[in-house]
Structure formats: structure tokens, C-alpha cells
Amino acid sequence: MPDISLRDVSFSYPGGPRVLDQVSLEVEDGTFLAVVGPSGCGKSTLLRLISGLSLPEEGTVSIGGAPVTGPAPGRSIVFQQGGLFPWLTARGNVAFALRKAKPGLSRAQAAEQAEAALVRVGLKDALSRYPGELSGGMAQRVAIARALSVGGQVLLLDEPFGALDPRNRQALQQLLLELWQAEGSTVVMVTHDIDEAILLSDRIAFFRPGGVRLILPVRASRPRDPAEFLTSADCCATRKRLIGLFYQYGEAVGETL
Amino acid sequence: MKTPAEKSRPIVLVHLLFALLVVQVALPGKNETASPVLFLCAAVLVEAACLWHIVRKKNARAAGDIGAALFLLFNIWELWATVLGRAHPILVPTPEAVFQVFAGQWPLMLRGIGSSLSLLAIGFGIALPLGALLGMLAGWSPKLRGFLVPIARVLAPVPAIIYAPYLIALMPSFRSASALVIILGIFWPTFLQTVGRTVGLDPHILDSARVLCLSDREMVFQIFLPALLPGLISGLRVNLSTSFMLLTLAEMMGATSGLGYFIKNFADYANYTNVIAGILLVALVVTALNGLVTILERKAVRWS
Structure with a gap:
């Protein structure tokens, strides 16, 4: 029952202002929440709190009713950038995480599964390359492959597709949806791309400085065909609403406009 | 052009x-x-x-x-x-x-190389793992860092050779005294460098490791150690020249064999032919050791 629940959560980094102020948020089991909003309003912090990498100053974060006190198995996270171990190859990075998540796996099995995961994100030719030898987009795909292959009940993604070219981005969005539906995990994804948020998620949380401004449901049925869905009236209305909010809270909307 | x-x-x-x-x-x-x-x-x-x-x-x-x-x-x-x-x-x-x-003089030279290198190996074998391990732990734990780093800042800049005359008197043998001098000369710089490198590690790497719920042991040996290895090996090069200097200086004070002893002994008899040969020998040995470090660097840290 990995319902994610935040109650009156406040957080600030040492010496900084409050990033989150009395935030409450519920994410139902098996749903896909997209988080959008201007930079610096606590979206990444939200993911750190859910993953247990940071703990709230006030309030509680709980998953399936149990309070989060630190990182735990069953939760994977993809950072905006970095996070690969530079001393391991692409295959080694994925296999290392796999063996930690599934202790029963032998070395050979882990390597095999890691290779399969990397092939799925289109990195067949980069299996034995070190992160320092990969482009930003390729390294990001390794990180995504690592998180997706480990799986788990809760998948946290911090602008995972930001560094990718449009073709790879679309392919990985589809891959993410497939895995999410197959595993029934709960996904929280931070993104700057409004269309991406609308296309992928069940609900969109708009963050303003200090916390959640509002939550918009995306009601369209799945599977959603990108070309058709993104021009539908429903989608246009949601997009208009979000763009209005971005202007209201003082930031240009970025690459989707 | x-x-x-x-x-x-x-x-x-x-x-x-x-x-x-x-x-x-x-x-x-x-x-x-x-x-x-x-x-x-x-x-x-x-x-x-x-x-x-x-x-x-x-x-x-x-x-x-x-x-x-x-x-x-x-x-x-x-x-x-x-x-x-x-x-x-x-x-x-x-x-x-x-x-x-x-x-x-090759038998005496060979004995000198053996004696000097074994002392060097003892000094490195103790100081390097100790400095690296303590440095990692202090880099990781702010409490330990607050305790050890101020001490290191006082002791590290003291040239280790300063201790030699006293340690030679204090320790049971000359070898143990000069090994201790080398240990003191390598330990503190290694410790301070490792603390700095641990604190400066990419936070995303540490976050990724924490998300995988590694044990403390796994954190040290599977994350910190490989992440810090390139720095340790490049530190080895600097430490090698430092410790060679310490070693030969110490040997000039009271040894009965070794490369520094070879030079000092013949200088006492004004046999500068042998002294110059001894200097050439030291140059050869140091160059060979540096070559070894280069090979180690290439083998151990292919990724950086």
C-alpha cells in the first residue's frame, strides 16, 4: 500500500529560506503524479523528502502509513543529472544497483539484466563505457535504466528526460509508462515540460514558492496518443491553466512555449 | 609556425x-x-x-x-x-x-636499496591505509572531523624529519625510528587530503549510494574507496618524494645501511667518487619507483 502522504511538511536547507512551508499532499497507490512549477520552489526537495534522503523539519512524510525515516528499499530515484558511479561502467552501474535491491541475484544474472535494461533505453553500444565517456543524455539514460530496472513501489524522477533529444525523450516516456503500468508502482515526476506532464500523468501538482498551489487532474483515458492527445480540447485547457499559473508566479514557461 | x-x-x-x-x-x-x-x-x-x-x-x-x-x-x-x-x-x-x-660496490648498493625500500614499504604500508581510512571516516562524520582536523592542522605542517633525532634516541632500533618518521611524514598529509576529497565528493554520487541502502562497510569499501582511489594514487607520487627525502635524511643521521647511509658514509671519508655514484643510484631508484606509480595509475583507475 504505498500511498504517499505528506502532512504539514516544512523544510529549509541550512541557512536558507523555507523551501516548503506547511505542505500537505497525497499520492494514491499506483498513480502517476507530475509536479510542475517555477525553479526553486521545492519540487526537488519534495522528492528528497519522499525518498528519505532529507527529513522534514516539521510535519510527517509517510508511505503506506509508515513514516519515512531514511532511504529504504523499494524506492528509486533519478536525479536531474549525475548520480552514476564514475568508477563503474554503464553495465556495472545498473548491475550494482540491481544486486543491492535484489540480494538473491548472482553476478552473472545481474549483468544480464543490466544489459537488457540498457538495451531497452537504446544503449546497446555503450554497455562497457564509463560515465565519463558518455554524453549527458546517454548518462541520463543509464541513470533511468538503473532506476527502472531496480523498480520498486515508489519511483521518483527529477526532470529525468531534460537532457534527452526529442526522439529519445519520447521513447523513454513510453518505456516509463509501460513499466509503470506493468509494475503498478507509484510515480512522482518533476518536470519543466508542461506537455510531458499532461501526457504522462494522472494528476499535476503545481508548486509555487512555499508549496502546492493546486492539483489538476488529467482525466483522459490511456493509452494516449501524443499527436492526438496534445491537441485535444481538454489538454489545451489544462495547458492554458498551467501557463497562466507560471506567469502569475513570475517565470517564463521554458521550452514548451 | x-x-x-x-x-x-x-x-x-x-x-x-x-x-x-x-x-x-x-x-x-x-x-x-x-x-x-x-x-x-x-x-x-x-x-x-x-x-x-x-x-x-x-x-x-x-x-x-x-x-x-x-x-x-x-x-x-x-x-x-x-x-x-x-x-x-x-x-x-x-x-x-x-x-x-x-x-x-654493487653488494653494498644492493643491500642499501633493499634496506631503504623495505623501510619505505613499512612506512607506506602503515601510513597510507591508516591516513586514507581515517580521512574517509572524518570526511563522512562531521563530529570526527571537528575533532581530528584541528589536530591535523597543527601537526601536519611540522616537518617530520624534526622528530628524527629524538625518535632515534627513543626507539629501540634505528629502523623503527626511521619507519616512524616516514609514517609521520605521510600520515598527516594523506589524512588531510582524504578528508578534503571526501567532503568534496559529488553529492549526487553519495545520494545515489544512500538510496541503495548500503551498509556502513559497503559505503566505505564500495563507494568511498573507489571514488577516492585516483586521488590516493596521485597523492602517492607526492608522498613518494617526501618520504624518500625523509628516509635518506634519517639514514644520514644514524643508519648502518641504506641509500642515504651509502652517501653519508663515503662522504665522511671524502670518497666523492662513491658519493656521486650513490647520488646517481638514488636518482635511478626514485625514477623506477615513479614509473611504478605511473603503471599503477594506469591499471587501477582506468575510468578517470
């Missing part, structure tokens, strides 16, 4: 100077006291090394220039000391005599 002609200009100077040296050695000199065999062998080795670089076209120009500079020095030395016999007979021995020392 270099013209193509200049670029392909053959490297001849080094060969000319080599030939000149051979001629000088072959000519009857005023001060021919020692056999020239080993001196000629050394010259041939240098020439062979230059040729090797030139044939493989790897750093050929630099190898040629260095070889030429070396042969120029040999030529002047040979001319002044052997052919003309004008040099001070005790302070500036002939090159033939200096190189011939290797033939006569």
Missing part, C-alpha cells in the same frame, strides 16, 4: 655528441685511472633509449634533446676530468671512476 622542413629535421645532435664521447674515451687521456667499460655502457644505454624513442616516433624530439643535453654534460666532464686532467682530483672524479663504482 614550424615549416615542414624543420618538423622533419632529423635528430642528429644526440648521435654526434655520442660519437664525440666515444672518441674522447678512446683517446689517451691524462688521468686514466679507471676502466671505462661501465661509463661506456651507460652512454650506450642512453643512446639506445633515445634511438628507441626516435624509432617509435614517441616524444622523439624531446628524447633527442634530453639525450643531447646529457651527452654534452658527459663530454665536458670527460674532457675536463679525464682527457685534460684539469679537474680537482678529489672533488671532481673522472666519469669512468664514478661509473666503475657500480662494479665494485
Whole structure:
């Protein structure tokens, strides 16, 4: 029952202002929440709190009713950038995480599964390359492959597709949806791309400085065909609403406009 | 800009100077006291090394220039000391005599190398893992860092050789005293460098590791150690010269064998022929050790 629940959560980094102020948020089991909003309003912090990498100053974060006190198995996270171990190859990075998540796996099995995961994100030719030898987009795909292959009940993604070219981005969005539906995990994804948020998620949380401004449901049925869905009236209305909010809270909307 | 002609200009100077040296050695000199065999062998080795670089076209120009500079020095030395016999007979021995020392003194030299290197190995074997491990832990735990780093800041800048006269008196043997000097000389810098590198590790890497719920042991050996290895190995190079300096200095104070002892002992008898040979020997050993570190660097940290 990995319902994610935040109650009156406040957080600030040492010496900084409050990033989150009395935030409450519920994410139902098996749903896909997209988080959008201007930079610096606590979206990444939200993911750190859910993953247990940071703990709230006030309030509680709980998953399936149990309070989060630190990182735990069953939760994977993809950072905006970095996070690969530079001393391991692409295959080694994925296999290392796999063996930690599934202790029963032998070395050979882990390597095999890691290779399969990397092939799925289109990195067949980069299996034995070190992160320092990969482009930003390729390294990001390794990180995504690592998180997706480990799986788990809760998948946290911090602008995972930001560094990718449009073709790879679309392919990985589809891959993410497939895995999410197959595993029934709960996904929280931070993104700057409004269309991406609308296309992928069940609900969109708009963050303003200090916390959640509002939550918009995306009601369209799945599977959603990108070309058709993104021009539908429903989608246009949601997009208009979000763009209005971005202007209201003082930031240009970025690459989707 | 270099013209193509200049670029392909053959490297001849080094060969000319080599030939000149051979001629000088072959000519009857005023001060021919020692056999020239080993001196000629050394010259041939240098020439062979230059040729090797030139044939493989790897750093050929630099190898040629260095070889030429070396042969120029040999030529002047040979001319002044052997052919003309004008040099001070005790302070500036002939090159033939200096190189011939290797033939006569090799058992003592070998024993010196063995004694010095084993001391070095003991010092490194203790100081490096200890400094690295404590540095990692202090880099990780702010509490330990707050305690150890101020102490290190006071002790690290004290030149370790300062302790030598006292430690030689205090410790049961000279070897244990000089091992301790080396340990003190390497431990604190290694510790401080490792603390700095641990604190400076990419936070995303640590977050990724924490998300995987690694145990403390796994954190140290599977994350910190590989992440810090390149820094440790490049630190090895600096520490190597420091510790060699400490070692030879300490040996000059009270050892009965070793490379520093070899030089000091013969200097006491004003046998500068052997002293110069000893200096050459130290240069050779240090170069060989540096080469080893380079190989280690290439093997151990292919990723960085």
C-alpha cells in the first residue's frame, strides 16, 4: 500500500529560506503524479523528502502509513543529472544497483539484466563505457535504466528526460509508462515540460514558492496518443491553466512555449 | 609556425655528441685511472633509449634533446676530468671512476636499496591505509572531523624529519625510528587530503549510494574507496618524494645501511667518487619507483 502522504511538511536547507512551508499532499497507490512549477520552489526537495534522503523539519512524510525515516528499499530515484558511479561502467552501474535491491541475484544474472535494461533505453553500444565517456543524455539514460530496472513501489524522477533529444525523450516516456503500468508502482515526476506532464500523468501538482498551489487532474483515458492527445480540447485547457499559473508566479514557461 | 622542413629535421645532435664521447674515451687521456667499460655502457644505454624513442616516433624530439643535453654534460666532464686532467682530483672524479663504482660496490648498493625500500614499504604500508581510512571516516562524520582536523592542522605542517633525532634516541632500533618518521611524514598529509576529497565528493554520487541502502562497510569499501582511489594514487607520487627525502635524511643521521647511509658514509671519508655514484643510484631508484606509480595509475583507475 504505498500511498504517499505528506502532512504539514516544512523544510529549509541550512541557512536558507523555507523551501516548503506547511505542505500537505497525497499520492494514491499506483498513480502517476507530475509536479510542475517555477525553479526553486521545492519540487526537488519534495522528492528528497519522499525518498528519505532529507527529513522534514516539521510535519510527517509517510508511505503506506509508515513514516519515512531514511532511504529504504523499494524506492528509486533519478536525479536531474549525475548520480552514476564514475568508477563503474554503464553495465556495472545498473548491475550494482540491481544486486543491492535484489540480494538473491548472482553476478552473472545481474549483468544480464543490466544489459537488457540498457538495451531497452537504446544503449546497446555503450554497455562497457564509463560515465565519463558518455554524453549527458546517454548518462541520463543509464541513470533511468538503473532506476527502472531496480523498480520498486515508489519511483521518483527529477526532470529525468531534460537532457534527452526529442526522439529519445519520447521513447523513454513510453518505456516509463509501460513499466509503470506493468509494475503498478507509484510515480512522482518533476518536470519543466508542461506537455510531458499532461501526457504522462494522472494528476499535476503545481508548486509555487512555499508549496502546492493546486492539483489538476488529467482525466483522459490511456493509452494516449501524443499527436492526438496534445491537441485535444481538454489538454489545451489544462495547458492554458498551467501557463497562466507560471506567469502569475513570475517565470517564463521554458521550452514548451 | 614550424615549416615542414624543420618538423622533419632529423635528430642528429644526440648521435654526434655520442660519437664525440666515444672518441674522447678512446683517446689517451691524462688521468686514466679507471676502466671505462661501465661509463661506456651507460652512454650506450642512453643512446639506445633515445634511438628507441626516435624509432617509435614517441616524444622523439624531446628524447633527442634530453639525450643531447646529457651527452654534452658527459663530454665536458670527460674532457675536463679525464682527457685534460684539469679537474680537482678529489672533488671532481673522472666519469669512468664514478661509473666503475657500480662494479665494485654493487653488494653494498644492493643491500642499501633493499634496506631503504623495505623501510619505505613499512612506512607506506602503515601510513597510507591508516591516513586514507581515517580521512574517509572524518570526511563522512562531521563530529570526527571537528575533532581530528584541528589536530591535523597543527601537526601536519611540522616537518617530520624534526622528530628524527629524538625518535632515534627513543626507539629501540634505528629502523623503527626511521619507519616512524616516514609514517609521520605521510600520515598527516594523506589524512588531510582524504578528508578534503571526501567532503568534496559529488553529492549526487553519495545520494545515489544512500538510496541503495548500503551498509556502513559497503559505503566505505564500495563507494568511498573507489571514488577516492585516483586521488590516493596521485597523492602517492607526492608522498613518494617526501618520504624518500625523509628516509635518506634519517639514514644520514644514524643508519648502518641504506641509500642515504651509502652517501653519508663515503662522504665522511671524502670518497666523492662513491658519493656521486650513490647520488646517481638514488636518482635511478626514485625514477623506477615513479614509473611504478605511473603503471599503477594506469591499471587501477582506468575510468578517470
